[in-house]
Amino acid sequence: MAEVIYRPARVSGSVQIPPSKSAAHRALLCAALTGAPCTVAPIDESADMYATLSGVRAMGCAADFAGGAVRIAPGKAPAGTAVVDCGESGSTLRFLIPVFAARGVEAAFVGHGRLPERPIGVYTALLPQHGVQVETAGGLPLRIRGKLQSGEYRLPGDVSSQFITGLLFALPLLEGDSEIVLTTPLESKGYIDLTLQVLRQFGVSVRETARGWAVPGGQAYRASACTVEGDWSQAAFFLSAAAVGGGPVALHGLRPDSVQGDRACIELWRRFGLAIRAENGVYIAENPRAGEPFRGLRGMRIDARQIPDMVPALAVTAAFAAGETVICNAARLRIKESDRLAAMEAALSAIGADIRGTADGLVIRGRPHLAGGRAEGCNDHRVVMALAAAGCDCAVTVTDAQSIRKSYPGFFRDFRAIGGNADVVDMGE
Template identity: 45%
Template sequence: MIATIQKGFLSGKIPAISSKSYAHRLLIAAALADRPTTVRCATVSEDILTASRVLKAMGASVERTDDGFIVEPVSTQPAYCGESGTIERFILPVACALGLDASITGHGRLPERPLSPLYEELRDHGIELSPQGVFPLKTKGRLPAGDYAIAADVSSQFIGGLLFALSVVPGTSTLTLTGRIESAPYIDMTLDVLALFGARITRSEDGRRFTVEGLERLRSPGAAEVEGDWSNSAFWLCAGALGRGVTLTGLRADSRQGDRAVVKLLEAFGAEVSMTEDAVTVRPGALRGMTVNAPQIPDLVPVLSVVAAFAEGETRFINAGRLRIKESDRLATTRQLLEDLGADVEEIPDGLIVRGRTALRGGACDGTRDHRIVMSAAVAGGSHLHTRRHQGRTGRSQIVSRLFRRLCPPRRTGLSGGLIMPYFGRNIRTAVFGQSHAAAIGVTIDGLPAGEAVDAVELEAFMARRAPEQNRMTTQRREADRPEREPIFRALAHRIITSRRLRTQFSRSSEKSRETSDHQRPQHQFSGHSRTGHLRQHNLQGPVRNTRDLVRRCRRLMRAFPVQP
């Protein structure tokens, strides 16, 4: 995939997608429950679908519905995890707890991503495992109750997987965490979901020891809902800090998701932030560098690095070493992304140092099959840059495509023969779509200043003056076509300009030219169809390459077809 993103400033109101992290945990808990569970999930990404397929392979019934899934609890077939480390690390101990002879496969970097120390802990408790890093990964044996210990500074997913597994192993088990606890909010999310499904888990005061009273089955609450995803929303919010302001709806301010910290971090950078019960708005401000301590929010580092590239002074991202074992080495790929776009960035063993600039040059960058790198590049591409191209496989297609639909919308209009022409302007941007003899021709306008009042009567009069045959500046053809006013007024709120795109079009009653014989064409009025040779003679054909080329063509046009007053 190659995407080209033009310089612009993202603004508007966007509903947050469903949290992938909560969706994974709710689906797995539902598959381990005692009765069917309805999991309401407003938006479904490829990773969530992969989780449902893996649970089906393990024997659960997962039915897709209009608003989510119906899951009937856990035949063993190969469980294909795609590139999702979360699914692999959760499913592996759960399969062992259920005593399944499981076969787990995947692709991309998944075979390279570490399973130690989880692998060793499962083997120490009697599970037979095939060699690590070789797919398919096969398991044999049933996990017993007992005392478990695991390092907490590699991946919180190991901890979450063991908590799910021990919750369905009859008897009392303990899980002790060693080393520094990283990504603690993800552990809290796992405990929230397990509590919803009736798991009996107590945690020590220092947070390092869990006592689990295992059950044969978890107890289904009947229905559960996936909340909005702070991790995905961070890209939009960062785009708002670099654009004209963005509002995300459907986000819980009291969420357990660690990436909700993006709000405080953007505020610390200098962006303007406001929150309501279920929405957050970020607007641009005077951005300044800072130090970001990243052990609890590593996934935010790539996109925050883009923000740092436009902040005054130096920004240091520290304690982010775990990014090296993600879908890509995200410290290296983030550094490469910023360098490709002209930023001043330095890679250090556990983080990055970014020295801000007011603008970057743009360029081509490779997504390296990592969706967070691609989406960070898209945010940079929609900001203070020249045109840039993103190439390479993008990874999580359903997550990425939503952002790209906003930043580089489809070029076709759906009208017969109609393509959107290039945008003109920087602050106020207009584009023409359709063709003069197609089903319609119209215009879109972006970037109008919000809050300005519009006089509807004056607007109607202004549009009427430009109707066919009204004056020498309008078409002399006697056609019945009139502009559609309703789309314009829909984009206004009580006759006040909002941040919405204004759009109107002339829908043609006939796709034939209806020039009549009883009107006189003014001198020098000409038809493009009859002057093709003249246009070619004066070098006026072909695509416009840049602004300078456009100016040259306008001058040639004026010389070729002089207009007399």
């Protein structure tokens, strides 16, 4: 276990945004399904990436990191039941369950942290309707056997887009055609758009319909060298740091035409009052009023339905913005690595913010400065990273610093590179 101590600083400098974790999960799985040698790069060596590589190996592929890339090659499928350790990665779990089912491979899925408690009921209800036996006591471990059959798949769009993505990977492998039909409105649409983009890159076609998606069967994934774009959800932490800590902060490695829903961070922080300009593909964020009360920032209303991962960073900026910020339609954050709404309410309250939780969001009244103090990281990478921006104003000690390894192991290094103060203290076991 470790703690990180953030101390006040004016930030300024450049950062190379890491490759998108969401795009990398998808590219690694598609590459494994080609049955041919493929290289996916760049890839950050985060815990979630190792979880997906574990799943790829359980499929019978060879997969190893080499110089910031992952090389995948066909291998021999393991005999007997495949055991898939998904770590704490919800994407790994929900993407791989239907893929193993489509291949008719008996598999047992295990996980750690909060993953065994996270919702999986969409699959436990749906897969038995299509030829797959599911054994579970309600979460993980979960065992499947039998071969997935084509047909109509009806599922909600507001629990997690990861269930839809898992089916989009699996259904093209079946002999017959299938259709995915949404029974509730789709949330986090950007993640589905990203899935469809990666599928096209690997030669798989899916057609959007008025009800969902039509998926032709009998398709084959085609080998493709894949370049992983930068992660817009991680860029949000540096925009928040620039809003509180001044800047200028130059963000490299982001695609302006990305389909990632979190690309909305640029417009959201502009609405807060942060100046952001693009120069030769680099986004430069600066707050020349960082030395003033409220830093020239203003509160606003934020619908987080399509951008749930940005809520922790948005909440920290809102804590310093004049007036009231209301974040709504974020109830799904209660079933992430932590209850992120409760975690951010508790953490920001602990360091002096005026914040209260609602059923589906947060209400924050900004203050010119925060008192600082000690906050619980709740073993949640996004909570720990979000609080770095608060540390630009006041001293903040955050527990569970090691949790950043899940998605962005180089975060503290990159935060220091723009002038941030982050001292990590190993607390032992």
